[in-house]
Amino acid sequence: MSLPSPERGDAGGRVELVLGSASPGRAEILTRARVGFRVVVSDVDEDAVGAEHPDASPAELAGLLAEAKGRDVAARVAADGVAVPTLVLGCDSVFEFEGRAYGKPYEPDVALERWRAQAGRAGTLHSGHWLGLVMPSASASGSPAVAGVVSAGVRFAAADEATLAAYVATGEPLFCAGAFTIDGAGAALIAGVDGDPNAVIGLSVSWLRGACEHLGVPFTELWVSSNTRR
Template sequence: MSTLPHGGGAPAALVLGSASPGRAQILRRALLPFRTVVSRVDEEAVGAASPGATPAELARLLAEAKAEAVAGVVAAEGVDRPTLVLGCDSVFELDGQALGKPWEPETAIARWRAQSGRSGTLHTGQHVILLTPGTDAAGAPASGATVSAGVAFTDVDEATIRAYVATGEPLQCAGGFTIDGAGAALVESVEGDPNAVIGLSVSTLRRQCSVLGVDLSALWGSSNCDA
């Protein structure tokens, strides 16, 4: 299998289909230039369309929907080089139930009461679509994956739960927590890829790009997009 770019051309461009600051920071730390195009996908509608999906399957379906939505926008704009469109979504699983973003403080408080001192699984779906000049998004080659990591929480008292929720950090995080902020103080351990818990596994992204014929290392230090 040949790898892109061909003939010494410019490195592939990378588009992140997510507004997550955590995912953006992961890409910056990994020296992967990118631009962001937010998907605007209705997450509840995706879940309602797949009522039998497991939490891991739901994460993959959401990531796929977001990648496809963004790929349509980017293809309509037109691309001048191979362009990777990355859609991601995370779902936290506790007692077999899929938990997304709590959004409201009281919901976050209730979830923390339930998960304090316990363990769950954070599933991150990643879907990559490869666009090339002169083609549209329909039928473009793609690679999907789900990365799962176990998360064990400390035993947290009510005052600490309320103090954490008051920071606002957990309201837009799957499972009501993150390990790259204040929530790190409440996480006992992570079994698996810590980046996947934040929302994006770079090692998995590299393998997905390889499946699509793209050498991710060719993007290191390039300036093909505005981050």
């Protein structure tokens, strides 16, 4: 993982975080990490972004989607105005299997077909991240930002047709990149993870900490106490 060195912002005082994703898994990661946040979901058309970049690798596509979503939410947050320095986090995940990119299957038949192919084998989950800092009285276009992709290998357990059908019937894999998640029922079908498990769920807290530091924001300012929620 490498981070560029953008212009640093002077956060000063309290800092807020906006998560530009409707993913319950990402929200749960931040909650477990004691990071205060609020959610603003982006209006980005994922298929349109992919169509604009047909030659992008799976990892590049994850980064492009995360940046598009982050910039979309940052522009809306800046337009509404912020009272304190506000970090905006855009994320998206793409699963790479046999050199091809796979997003959310949406349909049970598609999810089952994917599992028939990947059970007992392995792939790579790429999670794109984009973090921008919106300052009071500043436009989103002039905000410093940092982006990166965190990838982790995922090894799947072998499973029979009945087990795969039962998993798909839970509905869990329909809205997950690669038709799986490791923080729910799908954990029973995961043989191992090589890399950051949080990145497989969709958000690397380690990456977020490093990105905050590159933007001049101490990550610890995002922490909340056990009896406080923002």
